[in-house]
Amino acid sequence: MNKKLTLGLGFLILCSACAPSAIDEAPNEDVDTDGTSTPDSDGNDGGEVVLNFWHIDPGEKGAVYERAVERFEENHPNAQVNVLRIPNDDYKQRMVVAMSGGDP
16 A cells, blocks of 8 residues: 555656646736736637546545545636546556647
8 A cells, every 4th residue: 555655646746847837927817907818829718628537546546536626626617627536557658648748
């Protein structure tokens, strides 16, 4: 159990170290003087956001993730979360491809 926990924490630290920092970035969305928002530089107008959530946990942990996603979607009506349970080895391969491809 301790070995899994240590590996998991190490992986999370590695992922967070590789993540880009948004501290120095300017906001993407401009707000007009009347309080309405205008599309950002990517053309997003605050429409629906699609997130992909991968996990490897079956059973009770999977059910916990599903409930958490439901609560998240209730609190964020413009977000859609695609939950995908992936077998362990496939999960590791997908993570490597996503991280090295610049689309984590």
